Amino acid sequence: MVFASSEFLWLFMPMVLLAYLAAPPRWRNGVLAALSLVFYAWGAHEALLIFVASITFNFGAGRLIHRFRDRGDERAVRRTMWIAVAANLSLLFFWKYAAFAVAQLDRALGLAGSDGVTVPHIALPIGISFFTFHGISYIVDITRGDAKPLRNPANYAQYMAFFPQLIAGPIVRYREIDDQLLSPPPRSQRLDDFAEGFPRFALGLSKKVLIADPAGAVADAAFATSGGELTTASAWLGVFAYTVQIYFDFSGYSDMAIGLARMFGLRFPENFNRPYSAVSMTDFWRRWHMTLSRWFRDYLYIPLGGSRGSQSDTVRNLMVVFFLTGAWHGASWTFIAWGVFHGLLLVGERLTGIRTWADDRRVLLRRAVTLILVMMGWALFRADSFGQAADFWRAMFVPSGDALPAAVHTALNTETVLALVAGLVSVLLPRSFVMGRALHGEWAGRPLLARGFVLAVLPLAAITVAAGSFSPFLYFRF
Secondary structure (H helix, E strand, O other): OOOOOOOHHHHHHHHHHHHHHHOHHHHHHHHHHHHHHHHHHHHHHHHHHHHHHHHHHHHHHHHHHHHHOOOOHHHHHHHHHHHHHHHHHHHHHHHHHHHHHHHHHHHHHHHOOOOOOOOOOOOOOOOOHHHHHHHHHHHHHHHHOOOOOOHHHHHHHHHHHOHHHOOOOOOOHHHOOHHHHHOOHHHHHHHHHHHHHHHHHHHHHHHHHHHHHHHHHHHHHHOOOHHHHHHHHHHHHHHHHHHHHHHHHHHHHHHHHHHHHHOOOOEEEEEEEEEEHOOHHHHOOOOOOHHHHHHHHHHHHHHHOOOOHHHHHHHHHHHHHHHHHHHHHHHOOOHHHHHHHHHHHHHHHHHHHHHHHHOOHHHHHHHHHHHHHHHHHHHHHHHHOOHHHHHHHHHOOOOOOOOOHHHHHHHHOHHHEEEEEEHHHHOOOOOOHHHHHHHOOOOOOOHHHHHHHHHHHHHHHHHHOOOOOOOOOHHHHH
């Protein structure tokens, strides 16, 4: 079920809110967990058993870790943690990467002149990358003593299955939310939470259907163009359109998830902080998909040694993290190359000291250069192959005319042009202004201004949803 759908907006969300408001506080987590499983089964019933098995396994592992810790058997605690983490990663590898690995083996055997192997078709369970990372976070946090294990399986199911973040994040580490799961807000606060959360949800819905989807139509037309027909103008336009689409699509989903969670009394971490205003690639990764960056930092980069060792150790750790960041997004060499591309840029900034430069009069130049590098990365990320990515890079930097192919020209209409202009405006705004945070921060004392802005665009978003002219969120496939 998609947030930007009539079924969700007019049926599921009101039903869940009413059930939540009517439930006694002690039943709240159980009600939300059960309805979240309904939400998952609605669109991915064939994967429900896998998801429930993941929930059951991780809850049991957490209880076992707690039991060993009570006995003072720290060796068993660590052993159980490693087994649980390995089991989670094995689940992720099988469903997401096994077919890809077999395909590479088949290709290698073919090149060697041997008979190939049959590549299996394995349907990817939706949201598996996100709920696997949530499960690992729970196991590691209670092992480290950063949070207490849950005794009630309904509370744990609520953490794992809570529908706002289930499909595409944000990645909520267990220690960020454990106290909230065990301390439901008083009934008197629930309406206040709804009043705070709904504008944020409406903002995300508007970003998705009014900006991301129209921009995506231009990007799709450009990336469907053959390499021989690509011109400099169409390549830059297509990559910029995708740059707008992926940001407003994913940040829109995050806004909706944060707003929905707030309606239920939960505070989720922010996931975006104006990434296209970054002054370096290091700065970009402090602003883009921040919950994923923090997850890799806390559960991989720092345990590997972080930047505490030699410079070569730091470079190795960064490249491992970004290789896996690329792989996390999908079983494709282009995703892996995208991760390596970003890793190399961060290593270069570290070795040259660029990342430590103070913001001075060169800030506009640095922002422009960073944005161009990010767009080059998005061309690789969006491309179906290395050849297509190379075609776009070549067209972007080797002048080949300003004519637009017919399909791209057709995709440019009033709606799509306005969406691209909105994306351009978002790039040029001051770095400190973040619309989503403003609704809870500096505009909180001026509710008419905050809510008036959102409600001005909400009817347009609702009409678009009612017309059925929306598309699934891009990060559903990751």
